[in-house]
Every structure is written in structure tokens, then in C-alpha cells.
Amino acid sequence: MLAVRWYLRYALSYRDIEELLAERGLLVDHVTVHRWVQRFTPLLIDAARPCRRISGDRWFVDETYAKVSGRWVYLYRAVDQFGQVIDVLASEHRDLAAARRFFTRALSHGRRPVEVTTDQAASYPRVLDELLPAARHVDARRANNRVESDHSQLKARLRPMRGLKRLRSAQTVSSGHAFVQNIRRGHYELGVDADPHLRVSAAFTELALAI
Incomplete structure (x- = not known):
């Protein structure tokens, strides 16, 4: 969850995530991080769907x-x-x-x-x-x-990637970025009691239990 959250939230590459995890004693290849993002992002979005606030008109x-x-x-x-x-x-x-x-x-x-x-x-x-x-x-x-x-x-998030390999990856990353953006803006009933700076982290902790 930490790797996926970092990737969707910040303008980091998969290799950046690999290095940050290594600093915390977690040895994970950047290809594995890519697989995590592709696998868990749709699951997180689906798990959060009941918590999403009604959109505007x-x-x-x-x-x-x-x-x-x-x-x-x-x-x-x-x-x-x-x-x-x-x-x-x-x-x-x-x-x-x-x-x-x-x-x-x-x-x-x-x-x-x-x-x-x-x-x-x-x-x-x-x-x-x-x-x-x-x-x-x-x-x-x-x-x-x-x-x-x-x-x-979104463009700022995509820039460090230097291009994507598949249309599915573009869909997953852009949807995941929108998902995190909506959490940060308070459009989900997730992490509502947390400090605004910790809202995304709290939301991912809640969602990890659901998936």
C-alpha cells in the first residue's frame, strides 16, 4: 500500500519507489512495484466506491x-x-x-x-x-x-514516466491519480478525522483492510 500510494500521489518513477523502499529496509524490484500499481489500484478504487461523495451537477x-x-x-x-x-x-x-x-x-x-x-x-x-x-x-x-x-x-504526474507501455497502464495510472486527487480534496468519506496532510495515508490504511 505504501508503494502504490507513493506512486499515485507523487511524481516518482518506479525506480524512485524502489530506492525509497530500500532505504526502509524493503528490497523490492521496480518491476514488482509496477505490478503492484497495476494490480491494486483498481481494487482500491472499487473498495472506496461506497465512500465516494455524490458529484456535482x-x-x-x-x-x-x-x-x-x-x-x-x-x-x-x-x-x-x-x-x-x-x-x-x-x-x-x-x-x-x-x-x-x-x-x-x-x-x-x-x-x-x-x-x-x-x-x-x-x-x-x-x-x-x-x-x-x-x-x-x-x-x-x-x-x-x-x-x-x-x-x-495529471501531466505533472505522467512526466517522470517518460511514456507508458500499454493503454491499460495509462488508464490505471490516470484513474489512480484522479482517485488520490479526490481523496485529497475531501470527496471521499475516508480519512475524514485525520490531519489534511495525512488524509491520503489514513484513507489507504482504511482501504487496505477492505481489500
């Missing part, structure tokens, strides 16, 4: 990029008006099918938004008409600054 949706095996892929992301990351989807394509898949996933988390702000990609109006016909769609220029500025934190 105004969503800001946009795509950013990550490099996977030398190629750029898209990361669809949505945040609400309170800064909660609703969901993340890694996709090789930026098209109607990817947008539909993203919104279908995001809507499975609970509240349906009354307003959705996106960029001016042609796929969004079609998907919103299909899945959220009652929601107001905003695509004015600069209206999506909230999620665009939020991308910078």
Missing part, C-alpha cells in the same frame, strides 16, 4: 494526451464544479465511440448533470443528445478552463 469535460509506446493517446476527463474528478478514460481515438464510452462510464457513478461544458468537438452534441438530452450543453470558448487547468496536475 455541472460537469466540465475535455481531453488531454499521454504517450503510450511512442504514440499519443487521448485521456478523456471530467470534473464537477467542486473539483471532483468524475471519471477518466484512456482511448486511442478521439471520436464518437470514445465520447459515448466515456459518458456511459461517467454516468454510472451516480448523479446525472444538468449542465455539461465541453470543447467544440463534433462528437459531444451527438452523445449528449443521446445520453443526456435534458442537460444544457455549453461549448463557448474558454468556458472549459476549469478542467483544462486540472489537466496540469
Whole structure:
């Protein structure tokens, strides 16, 4: 749990985690750390799902990029008006099918938004008409600054990785980063009695018992 938490929380490489663990007398290969992150991150997210607070009703949706095996892929992301990351989807394509898949996933988390702000990609109006016909769609220029500025934190986390090998890894890491970000921002009923600086640590301790 310590290795996974460090990796998702800080801009560290797998080799950095290997070295930090060695300083604590724990000899673990960086490949093992990678396997831990891929294995336990989805389990932690699933275990924490009942503790997640209801999202807001105004969503800001946009795509950013990550490099996977030398190629750029898209990361669809949505945040609400309170800064909660609703969901993340890694996709090789930026098209109607990817947008539909993203919104279908995001809507499975609970509240349906009354307003959705996106960029001016042609796929969004079609998907919103299909899945959220009652929601107001905003695509004015600069209206999506909230999620665009939020991308910078994910990009800062991805930078030390120097590219990912598989789309699945991009999905796991970006979802795990969003998960930790949401804990830090108080969007889970986890670690609520802990000092804010220790909230993520306390949350992972609680979740370790659940998985």
C-alpha cells in the first residue's frame, strides 16, 4: 500500500519507489512495484466506491494526451464544479465511440448533470443528445478552463514516466491519480478525522483492510 500510494500521489518513477523502499529496509524490484500499481489500484478504487461523495451537477469535460509506446493517446476527463474528478478514460481515438464510452462510464457513478461544458468537438452534441438530452450543453470558448487547468496536475504526474507501455497502464495510472486527487480534496468519506496532510495515508490504511 505504501508503494502504490507513493506512486499515485507523487511524481516518482518506479525506480524512485524502489530506492525509497530500500532505504526502509524493503528490497523490492521496480518491476514488482509496477505490478503492484497495476494490480491494486483498481481494487482500491472499487473498495472506496461506497465512500465516494455524490458529484456535482455541472460537469466540465475535455481531453488531454499521454504517450503510450511512442504514440499519443487521448485521456478523456471530467470534473464537477467542486473539483471532483468524475471519471477518466484512456482511448486511442478521439471520436464518437470514445465520447459515448466515456459518458456511459461517467454516468454510472451516480448523479446525472444538468449542465455539461465541453470543447467544440463534433462528437459531444451527438452523445449528449443521446445520453443526456435534458442537460444544457455549453461549448463557448474558454468556458472549459476549469478542467483544462486540472489537466496540469495529471501531466505533472505522467512526466517522470517518460511514456507508458500499454493503454491499460495509462488508464490505471490516470484513474489512480484522479482517485488520490479526490481523496485529497475531501470527496471521499475516508480519512475524514485525520490531519489534511495525512488524509491520503489514513484513507489507504482504511482501504487496505477492505481489500
